[in-house]
Amino acid sequence: MAEVDGAERARLPLHRIGSVVAVGAVYVSPALIGALARGGIALVLLDRQGRFEARVEGPVSGNVLLRRAQYRAAEQPEEIVRSIVSAKVANQRAVLQRALRDHGDDFAPERRSAVEAAVERLARILRRVAFEAGGVDVLRGAEGEAANLYFAVFDDLIRVPDPALRFRGRSRRPPLDAVNALLSFLYTLLTHDCRAAAEANGLDPAVGFLHRDRPGRPSFALDLMEELRPVLADRLALSLINRRQLSTRDFETRDGGAVLLTDAARKTVLTAWQERKKEERRHAFVDEVAPLGLVPHLQAQLLARHLRGDLDAYPPWFWK
Structure with a gap:
C-alpha cells in the first residue's frame, strides 16, 4: 500500500x-x-x-558455474563486445533514420544534411565493427566515435522551439541542461532494470565486457543497457519533450549550474517509462513478440546461454 x-x-x-x-x-x-x-x-x-x-x-543465489564462465569470457571479451557495439550503433542509427522519415521535411536543409551525414557515417562504423580486427580497444573507440556523431545531431531531433530545451552535448555529473537531466534520469532507471535482469539470470552485474571493471560500478548492467538505451531511453526523452509532456517549468537549476527534474516531472517520467516498457516488439532472434520491458531479461538470458555453450555467439537486440 x-x-x-x-x-x-x-x-x-x-x-x-x-x-x-x-x-x-x-x-x-x-x-x-x-x-x-x-x-x-x-x-x-x-x-x-x-x-x-x-x-x-x-x-542472491547466482549460478556459480555460470559466473565462472562469465569471468573467463571477460578476460577475452572481443566477440561479445563486437555484438554489443554493433547493436548500439545500429539502434542509434535507427533513431536518426526514424526522425528523418517522420519529420525530415520539417528540418532546415543544412540540419537535415547533417543528420543524413551522421546516418551514413554510422553505417561506415557498423561495417568497421563487423569486419575489422583490432581488439577490444578498437571496438571501444568505434563506440565512442559513434556516440559523438549521434549526440552531435541529437538536438536536431528536438522539435520544440524553446531555447531552454536545447541539447548542447552530453553532460553527466551534474547534467547542465534540461535534456541531459531527463536522459540521466532515464538511464538510471534503465541501469536498474538491466542490473535486475543480470541477477535474475544468475549473472554478476559487476563484471562487464565493454565497460572495464571498476569497484562499485555495475559494468555488465551498463553493457546490457548500451544496445537498449537509444530506443528505450533516448526516444522516450524525445517524445516527452516533442509532445510537450515536459516543458521548462518541469526543470530547476541549482547553484553550480546543475539542472534537475522537479518532483512532479519525475512522476510524469516514471509513468511514461512504465507505459513505454509495455509496448511490444518482435524479438528477431527468439521470433516472439515481447514487451520492451522484458528485453533486458531476454538479452541477459541469451548471454547466459552463450556463456553455457548453448549458443555460438551472443545475439544482440536490434530495433526494427
Whole structure:
C-alpha cells in the first residue's frame, strides 16, 4: 500500500511487482522491506536528483558455474563486445533514420544534411565493427566515435522551439541542461532494470565486457543497457519533450549550474517509462513478440546461454 499525506493512493499485490524505485524522501516500512526481500523484489533508493543511493534485496543465489564462465569470457571479451557495439550503433542509427522519415521535411536543409551525414557515417562504423580486427580497444573507440556523431545531431531531433530545451552535448555529473537531466534520469532507471535482469539470470552485474571493471560500478548492467538505451531511453526523452509532456517549468537549476527534474516531472517520467516498457516488439532472434520491458531479461538470458555453450555467439537486440 502507498500513502501520500496520510491518504491511500495505491495498493498492489507483491506478485505483480517486478521492482520498487523510491525517489527522494520516501518512507519504506521495515515490514515492506522484508516482504520485498522475501519475494525477490529489489528496492532501489534514488535521491531527488535521480542519483543512485542504495539497493536493498534478499539473498542472491547466482549460478556459480555460470559466473565462472562469465569471468573467463571477460578476460577475452572481443566477440561479445563486437555484438554489443554493433547493436548500439545500429539502434542509434535507427533513431536518426526514424526522425528523418517522420519529420525530415520539417528540418532546415543544412540540419537535415547533417543528420543524413551522421546516418551514413554510422553505417561506415557498423561495417568497421563487423569486419575489422583490432581488439577490444578498437571496438571501444568505434563506440565512442559513434556516440559523438549521434549526440552531435541529437538536438536536431528536438522539435520544440524553446531555447531552454536545447541539447548542447552530453553532460553527466551534474547534467547542465534540461535534456541531459531527463536522459540521466532515464538511464538510471534503465541501469536498474538491466542490473535486475543480470541477477535474475544468475549473472554478476559487476563484471562487464565493454565497460572495464571498476569497484562499485555495475559494468555488465551498463553493457546490457548500451544496445537498449537509444530506443528505450533516448526516444522516450524525445517524445516527452516533442509532445510537450515536459516543458521548462518541469526543470530547476541549482547553484553550480546543475539542472534537475522537479518532483512532479519525475512522476510524469516514471509513468511514461512504465507505459513505454509495455509496448511490444518482435524479438528477431527468439521470433516472439515481447514487451520492451522484458528485453533486458531476454538479452541477459541469451548471454547466459552463450556463456553455457548453448549458443555460438551472443545475439544482440536490434530495433526494427
